[in-house]
Amino acid sequence: xxxxxxxxxxxxxxxxxxxxxxxxxxxxxxxxxxxxxxxxxxxxxxxxxxxxxxxxxxxxxxxxxxxxxxxxxxxxxxxxxxxxxxxxxxxxxxxxxxxxxxxxxxxxxxxxxxxxxxxxxxxxxxxxxxxxxxxxxxxxxxxxxxxxxxxxxxxxxxxxxxxxxxxxxxxxxxxxxxxxxxxxxxxxxxxxxxxxxxxxxxxxxxxxxxxxxxxxxxxxxxxxxxxxxxxxxxxxxxxxxxxxxxxxxxxxxxxxxxxxxxxxxxxxxxxxxxxxxxxxxxxxxxxxxxxxxxxxxxxxxxxxxxxxxxxxxxxxxxxxxxxxxxxxxxxxxxxxxxxxxxxxxxxxxxxxxxxxxxxxxxxxxxxxxxxxxxxxxxxxxxxxxxxxxxxxxxxxxxxxxxxxxxxxxxxxxxxxxxxxxxxxxxxxxxxxxx
Amino acid sequence: xxxxxxxxxxxxxxxxxxxxxxxxxxxxxxxxxxxxxxxxxxxxxxxxxxxxxxxxxxxxxxxxxxxxxx
Numbered sequence: 001x002x003x004x005x006x007x008x009x010x011x012x013x014x015x016x017x018x019x020x021x022x023x024x025x026x027x028x029x030x031x032x033x034x035x036x037x038x039x040x041x042x043x044x045x046x047x048x049x050x051x052x053x054x055x056x057x058x059x060x061x062x063x064x065x066x067x068x069x070x071x072x073x074x075x076x077x078x079x080x081x082x083x084x085x086x087x088x089x090x091x092x093x094x095x096x097x098x099x100x101x102x103x104x105x106x107x108x109x110x111x112x113x114x115x116x117x118x119x120x121x122x123x124x125x126x127x128x129x130x131x132x133x134x135x136x137x138x139x140x141x142x143x144x145x146x147x148x149x150x151x152x153x154x155x156x157x158x159x160x161x162x163x164x165x166x167x168x169x170x171x172x173x174x175x176x177x178x179x180x181x182x183x184x185x186x187x188x189x190x191x192x193x194x195x196x197x198x199x200x201x202x203x204x205x206x207x208x209x210x211x212x213x214x215x216x217x218x219x220x221x222x223x224x225x226x227x228x229x230x231x232x233x234x235x236x237x238x239x240x241x242x243x244x245x246x247x248x249x250x251x252x253x254x255x256x257x258x259x260x261x262x263x264x265x266x267x268x269x270x271x272x273x274x275x276x277x278x279x280x281x282x283x284x285x286x287x288x289x290x291x292x293x294x295x296x297x298x299x300x301x302x303x304x305x306x307x308x309x310x311x312x313x314x315x316x317x318x319x320x321x322x323x324x325x326x327x328x329x330x331x332x333x334x335x336x337x338x339x340x341x342x343x344x345x346x347x348x349x350x351x352x353x354x355x356x357x358x359x360x361x362x363x364x365x366x367x368x369x370x371x372x373x374x375x376x377x378x379x380x381x382x383x384x385x386x387x388x389x390x391x392x393x394x395x396x397x398x399x400x401x402x403x404x405x406x407x408x409x410x411x412x413x414x415x416x417x418x419x420x421x422x423x424x425x426x427x428x429x430x431x432x433x434x
Numbered sequence: 435x436x437x438x439x440x441x442x443x444x445x446x447x448x449x450x451x452x453x454x455x456x457x458x459x460x461x462x463x464x465x466x467x468x469x470x471x472x473x474x475x476x477x478x479x480x481x482x483x484x485x486x487x488x489x490x491x492x493x494x495x496x497x498x499x500x501x502x503x504x
Contacts, residue, residue, distance in 0.1 A: 043502050119494075124502065126495030132488060140441045149447065152487055153455070160479040191475065199469035203476050206461035213454035222451060 003429075006273070010426045011176050013268055017421065028414040035407030038400055039120070047123040050400045062378045062395035067121035069371030070405045072223060072245075073252060074114035075151070076366070079219040080253015081107035082158050086208035095281065098274045099261045101427050104162045106260055109415040111155045113408040118147055120404055143226040150222045154214060161207045163188055166423060168197050172430035181422050197430075220246030227377065234311040235377035244296035251289040252366035255359035258282050260416070262356045264425060273426060280346065283355055287339035290362060294332050297369075315380040324368055331365030371397075 042050050053065050085100035085107075087093050119125050122144070131138050131145055138145040170177065171189045220242045227233065228241035258279065265274045304316025319325050335358045341349040375395045397405075419425070462473045 040501075043498055124495070124498060125491065126499050129488075129491050129495040132491070139443060139447070146443070146447075150451070152484065153451075155487065156480055156483045157455075159483045160476065163479055164476060196469060196472045196475075199467050199472040202465050202467065203462055203472060206458040206465065207476075209461070210454040210458035213457075214451075217451050217454070 007428055009270065009273060010424050010428055011173065013420050014177055014424065021417070025417055028410055028417055031407065031410035032414055035404065035410060038403045038407060042120070042400060042404065043124070047121070051398050052395070053121070062375055064121065064374050064378060065395050066371055066397040066401045066405055067117045069367065069374050070408065071114050071117035071121070071147070072370045072374070073367045074110045074117060074408070075223055076219055076249025077253050077256045078107045078110035078114060078154065079215045080250050081110065081257055082161065082211055083215050083253070084257060086211045089205055089208040090212060096278060098426050099257065099278060101425050102261050102264055103257050104158065105416065105419050105425070106256060107158045108155065108162060109412045110256070111151055111158065113412055115151050115155070116408055117405070118144060146222055146226060150218050154218060157207060157211055157214070161204065161211065164200055164204055164207070165427070167192050167200065168430040169424060169428050173424070173428060178421065184422065216246060219249040227374070233377040234309070234380055235315050235373060240296070240299065247289060247292045247296060248366050248369060251286065251293050252363050254282060254286045254289060255362040258286065258359040259356055259363070262352055276352070279352055279355055280350065283339055283342050283350070286359070286362070287336060287343060290332055290336045290339065294336060297329065297332070311380050315376055318379070319372070319376055322372070324372055328365050328368045328372070331361050331368070335362050335365070
């Protein structure tokens with residue numbers, strides 16, 4: 001494909017808008033309105049009234065549920081997206097270059113939704129602001145202070161990475177971009193000169209290094225530590241949680257990237273831009289990550305059923321009687337078998353729709369596992385004061401919680417629909433401009 | 435809650451978690467090509483986004499505090 005044709009293909013969504021796009025936009029805007037209605041309802045009634053999520057202060061019960069599960073899930077998704085893009089830059093894996101931009105945008109949107117899930121779980125958004133205001137005091141004992149710190153850190157780095165990488169591109173193709181967003185482009189390219197290109201590349205390289213190094217420190221560090229350092233919750237406590245959670249997060253992240261890139265490929269007929277072999281490579285990595293997730297699950301169960309301490313035994317026993325747990329196991333096993341069939345016999349088994357279906361199954365499975373992990377850990381507290389606070393807790397997500405959680409997925413869809421019309425979704429080479 | 439001592443968590447955050455960021459900033463400043471204007475701009479983006487996020491939270495928090503009955 002000649003460079004000009006390639007540019008035309010990538011800029012096409014920015015220069016033309018189809019009826020199908022508007023139809024999708026309307027659907028997602030309606031979804032957003034429904035989300036806002038549900039959120040307003042929760043804000044007015046109070047979290048406890050509409051979800052039954054208790055708190056450790058007065059009402060007992062299980063204080064974390066689907067929202068915090070959703071938070072962990074979104075964070076995991078976010079860390080994989082930009083990691084692919086950073087790997088393209090640092091390790092020179094040029095074959096993934098066509099999906100780098102989509103992955104970056106996914107990271108920014110997913111992180112925003114991770115933060116939003118915390119807002120949903122806390123109830124009032126102004127409490128988050130208080131946590132920031134009192135950060136030097138709250139950081140000593142509040143998991144949320146850590147959450148806010150690392151999400152802000154990662155979001156700021158991701159946004160900076162995305163914006164810096166866009167500068168040269170937008171300056172070069174400015175005359176072909178929609179005039180309606182001119183003010184935004186002016187802000188993005190403020191003070192741009194071609195002499196900065198080389199240094200910006202170097203700045204981006206270091207940013208990518210930092211982002212890659214932060215993936216195990218955050219998805220395999222701070223986020224698991226919010227749980228695994230608390231000795232009172234038997235299912236959480238332990239040093240293996242970091243490695244297990246990082247594996248799960250990367251699994252759901254890769255699944256997310258596959259789904260989003262497949263949608264873009266289908267929507268704009270980019271089969272020659274985002275080629276089959278990219279999906280095959282992703283499928284191979286996904287297969288081994290999902291296999292590792294099974295391996296960690298096996299460790300959890302064996303530790304829990306073989307002469308475990310009382311609470312861990314009780315918890316694992318309860319887990320094994322839970323249909324959700326077996327649903328997760330089935331999701332993992334079916335996915336791994338299907339993925340290895342795809343790798344081994346691509347001619348017979350590999351197809352992008354099938355890969356997207358498996359990715360969707362894996363995404364839902366990981367979400368299910370995260371929510372189970374959080375709730376089960378809270379149902380069997382080991383040590384006072386937690387044991388005195390709620391001797392027995394039970395939890396199942398209400399319709400409203402599902403509504404709000406699915407609303408965050410709708411918001412990400414809306415974000416992508418908007419981004420498609422504002423920036424090129426595949427990186428273009430500014431040097432190629434005639 | 436007052437805390438007299440510096441907690442382990444602070445060492446973890448500023449000593450370990452932030453290490454990649456320190457290395458990145460060093461790389462920006464020391465690495466070739468030298469161009470402090472571009473580095474200043476990258477810092478500008480970072481500071482700008484931090485302000486944007488906190489200001490956004492403040493606005494959303496204030497609006498909801500006004501709208502909710504509590």
